[in-house]
Amino acid sequence: MNLAQARAALRDARRVAVLTGAGVSAESGIPTFRDAQTGHWARFRPEDLASPGAYQRDPEMVWEWYAGRYRDVLRAEPNEAHRLLAWLEREKGKGYFLATQNVDGLHARAGSGALGGRMVELHGTLLSARDEQTGEVFPLPEPGALVTPPVSPNGHRMRPNIVWFGEYLPEEALQAAAEAFAAADVALIVGTSGVVYPAAGLAFETLGEGGVVIEINPEETELSPHLSFSLRDTASRGLVALLAPG
Incomplete structure (x- = not known):
């Protein structure tokens, strides 16, 4: 699959599931969990x-x-990646699902989860x-x-x-994510290394049902060899490229 085909697949998809990780919030100046220990x-x-x-x-x-x-x-403030994913939710409506590993609340502040689709915060949130x-x-x-x-x-x-070390992800949120990824025509894996399970396994729910999985990450991840297409860029620039016409 090339970029033009990935754009077309996302444009035509009725059901889209998205998984985001720390790379999405990095552009807002949010350090990763380990980098926060300074x-x-x-x-x-x-x-x-x-x-x-x-x-x-x-x-x-x-x-x-x-x-x-x-x-x-x-x-911190939501960045272009947060805003573009909110725009994508508005476009796809009820067919859109966002699962985030981030705990910073920036997706919600950009509008995600309130524009027709659904959002779950798999690891909880710092705001409550x-x-x-x-x-x-x-x-x-x-x-x-x-x-x-x-x-x-x-x-x-x-x-x-x-969600702390030694604790399970919220069962209801994880089940909803698994069902959404299994039903997705296209799944986006954005700014995550793909090493933290069970969230990293969501991509295989889509692949197992014949769907397309597109990754946006500056570096190759453990998921990369298995996916339909990978964009080697930051979250915001990758989403701009993926959502561009043509």
Whole structure:
């Protein structure tokens, strides 16, 4: 498949499923999970900050780190890649599904999930927290008003609404994504290395049903040899090329 054929396949597709990773938000200045560990946090392993065990040992420290990341993502703005994917959702309507591994909320701020299609945040979001006793999710207050660890309206302590090491992805979101990718005429894999499962396996749901899978990534990934077409570019430039007429 070449670029012209990939454009045509996406243009004609009634059902489109998209998986996005850190490469989409990099252009908004959002560091990857590991790159976020700078300064004081550089001495910690990811497991020291993002696991149930770490939270049990020191919830104040874990919340201090997440509060900093929360402030960072609110200062960031959606970039061209976020906006183009929102535009694609508007074009495809109910036939569009977006699954993101990102936790920064930038897709939603660009309009995704509110333009006729559906969006799931597979790894959770930094913008909300979860009641430790009831499991209810509540939005976090503005950073200036955030007291950590936060307390829910029920009076219970809340934990970050993030999928940590050793935890499973939300079953309902993962099932919805698997069904959408299996039904997709075209799937886009944008800005993700393809090494984190089960999300990386979504591409094979589409391929297994005879659909087309198009990758946008500056470098070859473990998925690349199996896919229909790969664009070696950043998320925004790749989407501009893919969505161009012709």
